[in-house]
Amino acid sequence: MLKLLGAHGSPFVRKVKLVLDEKGLKYEHEQVAPFPPTAEYRKVSPLGKIPALIDGDRALADSSVICAYLERTHPAPALYPADPYAYARALWFEEYGDSGLAPIVGGKMFFNRIIGPRIMKKPFDEALYQQAVERDLPPMFDYLESEIAGDHLVGGAFTIADIGIATQFVNYRLAGGALAPARWPKLAAYIEKTHARPTFKAAIAIEEKIFGGARG
Numbered sequence: 001m002l003k004l005l006g007a008h009g010s011p012f013v014r015k016v017k018l019v020l021d022e023k024g025l026k027y028e029h030e031q032v033a034p035f036p037p038t039a040e041y042r043k044v045s046p047l048g049k050i051p052a053l054i055d056g057d058r059a060l061a062d063s064s065v066i067c068a069y070l071e072r073t074h075p076a077p078a079l080y081p082a083d084p085y086a087y088a089r090a091l092w093f094e095e096y097g098d099s100g101l102a103p104i105v106g107g108k109m110f111f112n113r114i115i116g117p118r119i120m121k122k123p124f125d126e127a128l129y130q131q132a133v134e135r136d137l138p139p140m141f142d143y144l145e146s147e148i149a150g151d152h153l154v155g156g157a158f159t160i161a162d163i164g165i166a167t168q169f170v171n172y173r174l175a176g177g178a179l180a181p182a183r184w185p186k187l188a189a190y191i192e193k194t195h196a197r198p199t200f201k202a203a204i205a206i207e208e209k210i211f212g213g214a215r216g
């Protein structure tokens, strides 16, 4: 059976979980935290980061790598567009989530407000949080607002682009972030709809239980 390694709260672990769930695959989910990674875990994830995936005698690290692998090994339902440009655009939005949103939403908001104080005994840095909300994120949300034309980001279908962006907004929400519909009407409606998918709803319910009460 497939085994997903990585802890709840990570947008990258969630990205893989959502792909597994959208494809209806059976898997075990072992909670592995990377702070610090063990020597044993580094054998499957040489950079020491979560997630990793075990498939029989195969091991893979990195959420984008794992999702691409799952698409090849379990092609239906397709989560990547067939058209080359749409395919590349979907990868772009996944990257925008991973490298654009994650350091701000994950680092400056979720980690700063939830994981740091709760697990690492690091105090909440309110100025850093406000910097994310007031300075860093508005231009990123403006960009996403300008890209949204319907229910999905690319090709009129649900793809890795939607998973890659909306997983970051789960952390945004868990960290206490709110999307003002008056300023970003399309983005707010898009995220609400995407988070209402059964796969997202189930993931959010688990993580709200773990982290929801930790805001403060």
Ligand SMILES: N[C@@H](CCC(=O)N[C@@H](CS)C(=O)NCC(=O)O)C(=O)O
Pocket: 009, 010, 011, 012, 034, 035, 048, 049, 050, 051, 061, 062, 063, 064, 098, 106
């Ligand atoms: N590019 C990686 C990023 C994974 C990542 O940064 N995971 C974080 C947790 S959300 C981590 O393991 N951090 C530990 C570290 O950087 O040492 C992926 O997509 O899987």
